[in-house]
Amino acid sequence: MQMTTIKPNEQPFFEQVYAVVRLIPYGRITTYGAIARCLGAGNSSRMVGWAMNYSHTQAPPVPAHRVVNRVGILTGKHHFGSLTAMQEALEAEGIQVVNDRVQDFDRLFWDPAQELVL
DNA sequence: ACTTTGACTATAA
DNA sequence: GTTATAGCCAAAG
Numbered sequence: 001m002q003m004t005t006i007k008p009n010e011q012p013f014f015e016q017v018y019a020v021v022r023l024i025p026y027g028r029i030t031t032y033g034a035i036a037r038c039l040g041a042g043n044s045s046r047m048v049g050w051a052m053n054y055s056h057t058q059a060p061p062v063p064a065h066r067v068v069n070r071v072g073i074l075t076g077k078h079h080f081g082s083l084t085a086m087q088e089a090l091e092a093e094g095i096q097v098v099n100d101r102v103q104d105f106d107r108l109f110w111d112p113a114q115e116l117v118l
Numbered sequence: 119a120c121t122t123t124g125a126c127t128a129t130a131a
Numbered sequence: 132g133t134t135a136t137a138g139c140c141a142a143a144g
Contacts, residue, residue, distance in 0.1 A: 013141060032126055043139045049125035050142070069126065076125030 013039070017051035018058050020112045024066045027093040028110035029102055031070045038112035052076060065089035072105030 016039050024030055032048040041047065048067070055062035065086045069075045077086040077100065087097040096103035 036126085041140080043127080044141070045126040046124055046139070047126090047141050050123080050140095052125055054142085055125095064125080067125075070128095074125090079125055 013041070013044075013047060014051040014054060014058075017048050018055060018062050021052070021055070021062045021064065021067055022060065023112065024063060024110055027095060027108070029066045029068055029072070029090070029095065029105070029108050030110045030112060031068060033070055034109075034111055034113070035067070049076065053079060066093075068102055068105075072102035074100045074102070 017035060020035050020038055021030075031045075033045040035048045036042060036045040052062065052064045052067060055064050064076060065074075065080070067076065074086050074090075074097065077083055080086045080089075087100070090097050090102065095108060102108065
């Protein structure tokens with residue numbers, strides 16, 4: 001009987017990121033840093049973005065369009081099929097996006113740590 | 119095992 | 132508003 005390097009409770013960092021992003025409510029957004037802090041990584045905000053880069057390999061699909069940077073700019077729009085795909089996805093959820101920036105960011109911001117019970 | 123990377127953030131100028 | 136720099140850290144090559 002061999003011990004797996006990964007315990008059932010210990011999911012890889014990426015998987016934790018995907019789990020949080022999938023919990024983002026419809027029409028709400030969050031930031032990379034908020035997700036990182038929620039996972040206890042704190043300063044690993046870049047890793048969150050990197051996880052999203054691989055999110056397309058994960059199932060179910062991760063709503064990466066709901067994740068923006070700390071000022072509400074659609075920094076990851078280049079990783080979508082089209083440059084407007086991310087903006088359109090957000091607008092489809094009732095989020096106003098002007099000049100690649102989310103309007104009412106402070107009101108739409110969803111803090112994982114505020115809703116997620118670890 | 120080492121180097122590079124990256125969808126971030128904070129600060130400074 | 133911009134650009135530059137540093138810190139950060141796990142995954143990929």
